[in-house]
Amino acid sequence: MVAIDGPAGSGKSSVSKEVARRLGWGFLDTGAAYRALAWHAAASGVDTEDAASVVSCLDSFDYAIGTDPAGYAVRVGSVDVTEAIREPGISAIVSAVARIPEVRTHLIEVFRAIMAAEERAGIVVEGRDITTVVAPDAPVRILLTASEEARVARRSAELVGHSVSTTGEQLRRRDLADSKVVDFMNAAEGVTTVDSTELDFDQTVEAVIAVIRDSQAHAG
């Protein structure tokens, strides 16, 4: 198993997905669950700033996600929310949902169950607290970083019709809120940092695979 953490826009999901595809492994995007819960709470008419109300949504949160890096759907009940959870409106409210302890406890159990059920030879799991909380014993743990400037530029290239300054402001606000809950800016002991600021996408994938190969070689 490979655990990858990092700040918003550092390339966690795109790089992890490609690494998993090349290795023939599964891929788990944990941020999708927090986003889907934020979507579910909003769709249920709940005030996402009110922790008790969000917690009351957990019983009806029927969440499913695939682990095939070639393509996976995110579902809440019978609704495919794969696209909807990427909307800036969800990005704006997800941190308030993710800071609630009961939510984190619940979703960490969901992640561990998905990881345990993976049938491929391994799984790449990415998020904010995978290296430290969800899977601190993972054989390979990586902090994927990039300068704020590079991350804003990459995210802006994806979000057509949004100004760079608005995108940058949203990314900074989300990192600030999220980093009050978990530390994904500094590598914990035993975690290898991959800084992609000066790397293109393919070089970053190669750098992550090199860390995995190195760890496998040392494990014998």
Ligand SMILES: Nc1ncnc2c1ncn2[C@@H]1O[C@H](COP(=O)(O)OP(=O)(O)OP(=O)(O)O)[C@@H](O)[C@H]1O
């Ligand atoms: N090394 C790189 N060079 C250039 N572009 C990159 C690189 N790594 C990732 N990207 C691009 O940056 C964008 C953001 O990447 P991605 O969505 O994977 O980040 P993330 O860390 O999962 O973000 P978030 O936490 O906000 O979901 C994507 O368009 C991705 O293709």
Ligand SMILES: Nc1ccn([C@@H]2O[C@H](COP(=O)(O)O)[C@@H](O)[C@H]2O)c(=O)n1
């Ligand atoms: N392990 C994680 C993963 C995500 N979060 C929260 O979810 C938000 C969305 O994550 P993305 O990776 O899809 O951007 C993120 O901003 C965090 O609030 C988390 O807390 N822990």
